[in-house]
Amino acid sequence: MDDRSGRVTVRELSKRFGSITAVDGVTFSVEPGAVTGFLGPNGSGKTTTLRMILGLVTPTSGRARVNGVPFAELAHPARVVGAVLEAQGFHPGRTARKHLLVCAAAIGVPDAAVDHVLGSVGLAHAADRGVRGYSLGMRQRLALAVALLGDPQVLILDEPANGLDPEGIAWLRAFLRGFAAQGRSVLVSSHLLAEVEQTADHLVVISRGRCVFQGSLAQLRGSRQTRVLVQCPAPARLADALARTGVLEIDTLPDGRLGVAGTDSVHVGDVALAAGVAIHGLVEEKIDLEQLFFQLTTGPWRAG
Amino acid sequence: MGRLLRAEVRKTFSTKLWWALLVPVALLSIVINLFGGLFTAAIPNEGAGLPLLLGSLAYALGLTGVFAACYGVVAMAGEFRHRTITTTYLMGPRRGRVLVAKMATSAAVGALYAAVVALVGVLAGLAGQAGGAPAVEQLLAVSAIGMAVAALWSALGSALGTVISNQVGALVGILVYLLLGELLISALLNSANSEAVRRLTAYLPGNAGDVAIYDIPAHVLAGNDLGPTVVETLAGVTAPPPWWGALLVLAVWVAAVAATGWVVGARRDVT
Numbered sequence: 001m002d003d004r005s006g007r008v009t010v011r012e013l014s015k016r017f018g019s020i021t022a023v024d025g026v027t028f029s030v031e032p033g034a035v036t037g038f039l040g041p042n043g044s045g046k047t048t049t050l051r052m053i054l055g056l057v058t059p060t061s062g063r064a065r066v067n068g069v070p071f072a073e074l075a076h077p078a079r080v081v082g083a084v085l086e087a088q089g090f091h092p093g094r095t096a097r098k099h100l101l102v103c104a105a106a107i108g109v110p111d112a113a114v115d116h117v118l119g120s121v122g123l124a125h126a127a128d129r130g131v132r133g134y135s136l137g138m139r140q141r142l143a144l145a146v147a148l149l150g151d152p153q154v155l156i157l158d159e160p161a162n163g164l165d166p167e168g169i170a171w172l173r174a175f176l177r178g179f180a181a182q183g184r185s186v187l188v189s190s191h192l193l194a195e196v197e198q199t200a201d202h203l204v205v206i207s208r209g210r211c212v213f214q215g216s217l218a219q220l221r222g223s224r225q226t227r228v229l230v231q232c233p234a235p236a237r238l239a240d241a242l243a244r245t246g247v248l249e250i251d252t253l254p255d256g257r258l259g260v261a262g263t264d265s266v267h268v269g270d271v272a273l274a275a276g277v278a279i280h281g282l283v284e285e286k287i288d289l290e291q292l293f294f295q296l297t298t299g300p301w302r303a304g
Numbered sequence: 305m306g307r308l309l310r311a312e313v314r315k316t317f318s319t320k321l322w323w324a325l326l327v328p329v330a331l332l333s334i335v336i337n338l339f340g341g342l343f344t345a346a347i348p349n350e351g352a353g354l355p356l357l358l359g360s361l362a363y364a365l366g367l368t369g370v371f372a373a374c375y376g377v378v379a380m381a382g383e384f385r386h387r388t389i390t391t392t393y394l395m396g397p398r399r400g401r402v403l404v405a406k407m408a409t410s411a412a413v414g415a416l417y418a419a420v421v422a423l424v425g426v427l428a429g430l431a432g433q434a435g436g437a438p439a440v441e442q443l444l445a446v447s448a449i450g451m452a453v454a455a456l457w458s459a460l461g462s463a464l465g466t467v468i469s470n471q472v473g474a475l476v477g478i479l480v481y482l483l484l485g486e487l488l489i490s491a492l493l494n495s496a497n498s499e500a501v502r503r504l505t506a507y508l509p510g511n512a513g514d515v516a517i518y519d520i521p522a523h524v525l526a527g528n529d530l531g532p533t534v535v536e537t538l539a540g541v542t543a544p545p546p547w548w549g550a551l552l553v554l555a556v557w558v559a560a561v562a563a564t565g566w567v568v569g570a571r572r573d574v575t
Contacts, residue, residue, distance in 0.1 A: 017573075048575070055397045056390060056574040072397035083394055089387025091319055098318035106311035106395035146391060 002075060003068040006032035006153040006185045008053060013062035014209075015048050022048045024209035025062065030154070030187045035180045037200030038189040041297050045209040046189040047086060050158050053187075054083055066154065078107040082147030084140070084157045092132035096123055096142050099131065100149060107150045117145040122171075136163030144172075154185045161195050173199045193293040207297035220292065228265045230258045231281035232272065241275035242268065259285070308396050308405035316409055321378055326417055329371040333364040333421040337429035355438035357429035358446060358521040361422065365450030368421045369513050372414030372454040373478050376461020379410050381471035389469075390574055399569045403466055407459040407562060414458025415451040422447035438524070445520050449547055453513040453554065460509070460558045466565035469572070486510040490540045502542035512553035514539040519547035 008030035015023040023045040030036045040046050051057040053064040055071035066074060066081055074080050090099055100114040118124045121141040126134070131142065140163050147155060155176070161169050176199055180186050190196050196203070203220060205213040213220060232238050235258050239250050242260060247268075249261035260268055265282050272279050316322055340360025383389040396402045426443060461478060468474040490505045505511055518538050523531035535544045544550065 051573075051575065054394060056393055058571070058573060074397075077397050078395045081394075085390055088390045091382070091386045091388055093320055094318045098314070102311050102314045102318065103391065103395060105314050106307055106392070108307045 005067055008154060008187060009065045011063050013052055013064055014060050015052060016060045021209055026211050028204045028214055030185050032185045033180055033183045034201040035176055035186040035199050036202045036204060037196035038187055038204050039193060040206040042191050044206050047158055050156055078150035080152055081154045081156060082150060082152035084143040084147050084160050086158050088143055090131040093130055095128050095130055097127040100145060103146050103149050109149060113149055117148045120148060121145045137165055137168055140164055155179060157188045159189055193290050205296055212296050227285040228260045228268050229283050229285055230260060230268055232277055232279050234277050237275060238272055238277045241271050245271055305401055308401055312405045312409035316413060322413055325371050325375050326420060329368055329417055330420050330424050332367060333425040334428040336360050336364045337425040338432040340429060354525060355436045358438045358442055358524055360429060361425045362446055362517045362521040364421050364425045365418055365517050366514050368418045368454045369457040370482055372417050372458040373461040375413055376410040376458035377465045377474045377478055380406050380462040380465025381469055381474045384469035385471040393574055400566050403565055403569055406462045410458040410462040411455040414454035418451040418454035422450060442524055449516050452551055453516055456554045456558050460561050463561040463565040466569045482510050494542060506541040506544045507553050509554055509557040511539050511541045512550045515541060515544040516547045516550035
């Protein structure tokens with residue numbers, strides 16, 4: 001039976017299309033009250049995984065559960081999960097309002113809910129126009145309106161930022177944070193880390209169908225050491241001085257600066273002063289999460 | 305199930321499809337039944353007193369089945385074409401129920417087509433006809449059978465649209481079969497030496513629909529002795545069953561395609 005937890009669990013989920021393994025033993029869970037970012041490059045298996053959770057694609061093995069049961073066994077699926085998927089279409093000749101009225105009938109919510117969601121996503125002014133004339137961003141808003149119609153516990157969004165203007169993206173971020181803050185669950189996929197960086201509490205990174213990282217953004221940052229970048233006229237003397245204090249991970253960068261790992265700028269400055277080496281520049285390297293994400297998803301597979 | 309039916313009714317009336325197919329078939333019915341009337345007027349000695357309208361009406365109702373089938377196909381396969389099927393399955397993940405709701409709604413639209421065709425056809429026929437007017441109960445009987453046949457064809461179309469989700473493929477498939485394929489198969493079966501093989505012609509879906517519709521008009525117009533022969537000629541079959549038997553045959557075909565759609569639809573990955 002539906003446990004009403006708002007939790008999505010994916011266990012050892014795999015999908016093969018012919019000889020191609022699209023998803024290969026993915027395990028993660030989506031907890032209520034948080035935004036889970038589902039990251040991976042295009043073609044890494046995100047969409048297939050989401051569609052398996054939603055019962056649209058049958059897994060080759062493994063299982064996906066929403067509130068403890070397969071999606072198709074939920075008594076009121078659209079009241080539990082709202083989904084915005086790529087390639088989720090509209091009939092070009094049907095107006096947004098009529099599309100939502102069809103959905104309202106299928107879900108079993110009163111027609112008044114249609115006006116409510118149209119207002120929520122900012123489409124009220126265009127509701128009686130055919131979807132034919134809609135921009136990509138308007139279609140995304142309409143898809144979100146459909147997802148919200150059943151006032152669901154869980155939101156699943158596949159690349160929702162596609163087609164949205166910066167204003168729309170900012171609005172969506174705030175909306176998802178607010179949704180999760182009400183104790184509901186959000187699973188949002190993206191191929192860009194920057195898109196979910198400010199929204200996600202928890203990250204699931206997949207590459208070539210496999211999970212390569214799971215954890216918080218802080219854990220992702222912590223998975224790589226920070227470096228201190230030093231510009232000085234006598235790098236060799238500074239390196240010697242640092243080595244004598246036990247700091248041994250020192251690289252020379254292409255621009256002539258030293259990259260010092262395993263310490264901080266205070267220590268490097270103190271050592272330089274003691275050694276009488278002038279310092280022309282001292283910065284702590286900002287971790288480029290995007291680069292880290294790139295390394296994660298293009299490098300050799302790692303166990304999640 | 306009630307929710308899915310309500311959604312399907314709303315889908316039907318929120319696009320142009322239903323009347324875009326209804327208008328041409330209604331116009332066709334007017335022309336056919338006017339023509340039947342003119343035909344009667346041209347041979348007053350031969351046709352006087354015979355309710356030929358019953359025959360032209362039956363012909364128009366037979367054509368209605370083709371339009372109804374097209375409606376059913378597009379109503380279902382169009383969901384795959386416009387990718388609304390994702391939303392439909394998210395709201396109704398029990399796909400068998402979606403199929404049943406779609407078939408039921410399509411059947412109602414098909415019956416509506418036949419009702420409109422019968423209404424405008426009778427009015428046009430009475431206006432243009434010099435021959436005898438058919439009895440009201442005969443008109444009602446032919447119209448009711450025509451509605452049943454159109455409803456079955458629409459339902460079959462929707463089931464076929466689930467099996468063959470490619471809209472163009474399904475549409476071309478059913479049109480080629482109905483307008484050409486079944487004629488060829490019937491000719492082949494009718495050329496067989498064995499009576500049993502020739503009898504199979506009446507059990508093809510298109511022929512079964514025609515037999516059901518032509519049965520009563522043929523008996524009225526040609527009499528009980530010649531009636532079956534007229535049906536054989538018009539529908540291109542051998543030893544036709546009575547109208548209710550033919551309806552049953554068509555219903556079995558609908559059930560067979562629906563069962564295939566149930567299985568194929570449940571296994572399909574919607575990507």
